[in-house]
Amino acid sequence: MEFVIEAENLSKTYKTEGKKILALDNLNLKIEKGQIFGFIGPNGAGKTTSIKLFLGLIHPTSGTVKVLGKPAGSPEAMEKIGYLSEIAYYYKFLEAKNLLRYYASLKSLSKEEADKRIDLNLKLVGLYDRRNEKLKGYSKGMLQRFGIALALLGNPELLILDEPTSGLDPIGRKEVKDIIKRLRSKGISIFLSSHNLSEVERLCDSIGIINKGKMISNKKISEFLSYDKNVYTMTIQDKEDKIAKLFKEKNIKIEQTENLHLKTTLPSNDIPEIFKLVSDNGGVVVNTIPGYGDLEEIFFELVAPKEDKEDKKDKDKKDKEDKKDKEDKKDKEDKKDKEDKKDKEDKKDKENKKDKEDKKDKEDKKDKEDKKKKKNKKVKAKEN
Numbered sequence: 001m002e003f004v005i006e007a008e009n010l011s012k013t014y015k016t017e018g019k020k021i022l023a024l025d026n027l028n029l030k031i032e033k034g035q036i037f038g039f040i041g042p043n044g045a046g047k048t049t050s051i052k053l054f055l056g057l058i059h060p061t062s063g064t065v066k067v068l069g070k071p072a073g074s075p076e077a078m079e080k081i082g083y084l085s086e087i088a089y090y091y092k093f094l095e096a097k098n099l100l101r102y103y104a105s106l107k108s109l110s111k112e113e114a115d116k117r118i119d120l121n122l123k124l125v126g127l128y129d130r131r132n133e134k135l136k137g138y139s140k141g142m143l144q145r146f147g148i149a150l151a152l153l154g155n156p157e158l159l160i161l162d163e164p165t166s167g168l169d170p171i172g173r174k175e176v177k178d179i180i181k182r183l184r185s186k187g188i189s190i191f192l193s194s195h196n197l198s199e200v201e202r203l204c205d206s207i208g209i210i211n212k213g214k215m216i217s218n219k220k221i222s223e224f225l226s227y228d229k230n231v232y233t234m235t236i237q238d239k240e241d242k243i244a245k246l247f248k249e250k251n252i253k254i255e256q257t258e259n260l261h262l263k264t265t266l267p268s269n270d271i272p273e274i275f276k277l278v279s280d281n282g283g284v285v286v287n288t289i290p291g292y293g294d295l296e297e298i299f300f301e302l303v304a305p306k307e308d309k310e311d312k313k314d315k316d317k318k319d320k321e322d323k324k325d326k327e328d329k330k331d332k333e334d335k336k337d338k339e340d341k342k343d344k345e346d347k348k349d350k351e352n353k354k355d356k357e358d359k360k361d362k363e364d365k366k367d368k369e370d371k372k373k374k375k376n377k378k379v380k381a382k383e384n
C-alpha cells in the first residue's frame with residue numbers, strides 16, 4: 001500500500017518567552033494514497049503544527065515524517081504538494097489569471113503550459129468566467145477557491161488544505177466541498193483540516209481526531225460511525241422520571257440530550273429488553289439508530305468530556321476560592337461591624353457619662369448658688 005504521509009513519533013515543542021508548549025505529542029499517522037483524510041480537533045489541538053511539519057516549514061523536536069515517500073520539506077516532496085494555508089493573503093490589485101501567471105513564472109513553467117494549467121484550474125474551481133477581475137473584487141468564498149486554484153498550479157499529487165471552508169457561508173462551503181470531491185476523483189490525495197464535523201463526515205474517507213497535541217482516534221469513516229457493528233443508539237423520553245434511575249441501577253451509560261431526552265448506546269441484543277423496560281415504566285423510545293450516532297457525538301464523546309472535566313475542575317477550584325474570598329470578606333465586615341458597634345457604644349457611654357457629669361456639675365453649682373442666695377438673704381434679714 002502507498003502512503004502519502006507517514007509520521008512516526010512526531011513531536012513538536014515550541015519555546016516562547018521562556019515557556020515550552022508541547023503542540024504535537026508523538027504523532028503516528030499513515031495516510032493512504034487517493035483518499036480524503038480529515039484532521040479534526042478543537043482550536044490549538046495541533047492541526048496547523050502538524051501541517052507545517054509535513055511541509056517542512058518547521059522542524060520536529062523529535063520523530064520523522066515522510067511525504068510522498070520523501071523527507072518532509074525536501075524539494076522532491078515539495079514539488080508534488082499543493083498547499084492552502086489557514087490564513088492566506090493575496091495581492092489584490094491583479095486579475096486572478098494574471099496573478100496565477102505570476103506564480104506560475106516562479107515555478108518556471110513555460111507560458112503555454114502555465115496558461116493551459118491556469119485555465120484548467122480556474123474552470124475546476126468555478127472562477128474561469130471571473131478570471132479577468134482583480135482579486136479586490138472577490139468575495140471570501142471566491143478567494144478561497146482562488147487559493148485552491150493556486151495550490152493546484154504545480155499539478156500536485158497531494159493537496160494539503162488547512163481549514164479550507166472556514167468563514168464561508170453554506171453555499172461557499174458546498175462549492176469548496178464539491179471541488180475537493182472532484183479533485184479526489186482525479187486521483188489527488190487530500191489532507192484536510194477542519195472544525196466542521198458534519199462536513200468532514202460527508203467528505204472524508206478517513207478521519208483523525210487530535211486533541212491537545214495527541215491523536216486520540218484515527219479510523220476509516222465507516223469504522224468511526226460503526227455502521228457495521230451490532231450497536232444501536234437509542235433516544236428515550238423519560239416521561240415518569242423512572243428510566244434514568246433504572247438505567248443507572250443496571251449500569252447502562254446514559255446522557256441527557258438538549259431536549260431532555262435520554263440517549264444510550266446498546267448492543268443490538270439488548271434492544272428488545274430495553275424497549276420493554278422503557279414502555280413498562282411510562283417512557284417512549286423516540287428513535288433507535290444503528291451505530292454510535294453521528295461524528296459530532298463521537299467527537300464530543302472523545303474530546304469534550306475531558307475538556308468539560310477540566311473546565312469543571314477549574315470551576316470547582318474557582319468556586320472554592322470565591323467562597324473563601326466571600327467568607328474572608330464577610331469575616332472582615334463582621335469584625336469591622338463589631339468594632340464600629342463597640343466604638344459607637346463607647347462613644348455613647350462617654351457622652352452619657354459626660355452628660356451626667358455636666359448635669360451633676362450644674363446641680364452642684366445650682367445648689368451652691370441657692371445656698372449662697374439663702375445665706376445672703378439671712379444676712380440681709382439680720383441687718384434689717
Ligand SMILES: Nc1ncnc2c1ncn2[C@@H]1O[C@H](COP(=O)(O)OP(=O)(O)OP(=O)(O)O)[C@@H](O)[C@H]1O
Pocket residue numbers: 014015016021022023041042043044045046047048049050086
Ligand atoms: N509559533 C508558535 N509559537 C508558540 N506556540 C505555538 C506556535 N504555533 C502554535 N503554537 C501553539 O501550539 C499549539 C497548537 O497550535 P496549532 O496552531 O497547531 O493548533 P490548531 O489545531 O491548528 O488550532 P486552530 O484550530 O485554532 O487553527 C497551541 O497551543 C498554540 O498556541
Ligand SMILES: [Mg+2]
Pocket residue numbers: 047048049086162
Ligand atoms: Mg490551525
